[in-house]
Amino acid sequence: MKSSSRLNPLIIGDIEIEHPFLLAPMAGVTDLPYRLLCKEMGAGLLYTEMVSAKGMYYNSPNTGPLLAKEEWERPIAAQIFGSEPELMADMAVRVQEMGFDLIDINMGCPVPKIVNNGDGSALMKDPVLAGKIIKAMADRLSVPVTVKIRKGFDDEHVNAVEMAKIAEQSGAAAVAVHGRTREQYYSGKADWDIIRQVKEAVSIPVIGNGDINSPLDAEAMLRETGCDGFMIARGAKGNPWIFKELCHYFDTGELMPRPEIEEIIQMILRHARMMIEYKGEYIGIREMRKHVSWYTHGLAGAAKLRDQVNHAESIGELEAIIRNNGASSVDK
Template identity: 45%
Template sequence: MRIGPHKLKNNLIVAPMAGVTDRPFRMLCRSMGAGMAVSEMVASNSLLYGSEKTKRRTNHDGEADPISVQLLGADPKMLAQAARYNVDAGAQIIDINMGCPAKKICHVMAGSALLRNEALVAQILETVVAAVSVPVTLKIRTGWDTKNRNAVRIAQIAEISGIQALAIHGRTRACAYTGEAEYDTIAAVKASVKIPVIANGDITTPEKAHYVLEYTGADAVMIGRAAQGRPWLFREIAHFLETGVRLPAPQVDEIQRVLLNHLHGLYDLYGERTGLRVARKHISWYTKGLADSAQFRHYMNQLESIAEQLIAVNDFFAGQLQRGERLHYAEELAA
């Protein structure tokens, strides 16, 4: 899998997720087998460049190449300016978000709302591609709604505009994250363009990754929600694609080590107050499916210091180890 001059170690990519794919999460997923991780979306509004949130989102210290930064906006010149800004800050790939279904994003005609204006899509992509010397990629959905699936036309516009890879989520904007992703549109997009196509949506297991790659002909898969609390999913998929054999689920002591490493990364990036709060959702994801986890999460969410949080996590896993628990993923847990 290549994006411009960058050869990825495999065809497994971490999807950009607001509030999730910060630097610690990206680095962790890369260490556990992902070939690339795309940053949280960064607003193109230049007034936000000085905010602490934006500074954190553009901090790539210690990350492996290639560094991909996703931009959000609807103004071609502003997006071009933001692209140059991020390249100067270390971005090696610029990704344009035309897939976010959030109402607050679509109300300002950004994200997946742009799919309704193909002329503006072309203008944005051409302007950003011309503004930077690094590869520009695009993330889309299949269309605005099921009656207006125009992903094939958008993909062709993207290829003509100089986009070097296209990721497509197998839902429309109207679908949000409900129902099941469909892959026929992704297959049609792949057949219509020569640039790399990355399939996204409901890829929750090694077997599903293999199926989607085979069914769509896509060059890579992009994994988002399924990796929350399961960063080892990337190594499981990589191993399965290479050997056809499923790795065993991680044992509890490994889950504990991975989680603690993740937590310290969050504390270092966000500081105590914010880090404590950001950590809560990750702890909930990691402990899902373990014995007494619901009771533990309720208690953990009331703690107000890093020290208390770490003690609670270690005590919880000590109890798991005493039981000799292993983490078993049912299909519903992987959804």
């Protein structure tokens, strides 16, 4: 099957993104090592993990590593969360001074400890406050301010269109829309029609998010919504190749074959070495456990491999486990 779709560059403020495929901000996933792998595969825009504005204000030791970046990542966006307009603006200025190209506001995180503090998707219930936050930041910054929202807080309060209009009026340069409510978390099917409604309601770029796991999914979203860009979240977990596949499909109209087992092994081991270099062996190996689970999802013997990897303590042990299980997968 060949694509008949050609994509225009995604332009956010003064930032032009040739391939409009964005690596979504994901806590515990989109750290510096994984962003590098996705960048090499063709991701057009990278996001940090979400960072607490209050954490920055109180100089939490957790915020520094979250905002670590390299020049090769550009364009790169930092995503911050909070619900106090002036504090958000003050911390956004600090982030801008670190050299980020865009600053994104998280208004979609569904995690209870975030929502219960009035942050993340809790702001979907208070569009006026959301607008004040966006305006406070946009008035103070010279880089584009973007916003990530959801369909609504729950099925009785579907207000993505209202939120997007407020975002545009308040100075946002783009809005990303996840087609699920907060109450859905990540379950069920994403509602792409709400993305279409937002696209028709505002003139700033609209980035579609939800259930993009292949180039054909992106093409279907484009056809159904007319969105300007695609934000890839769970479809990128253990799958940096998705960006290469997306770029190839929309550039040539042809689907690429999925990576062979040896390529997956090489990617896992490279990722692990980068994690160790960045975070040290003790933390790096332990954080790789979830990544290995994602990389090997659906492969023969994956459950056995995950169990073994969860006991690995060093890069040597991890490599031996991966290679032994990789050979078994090929045999089968």
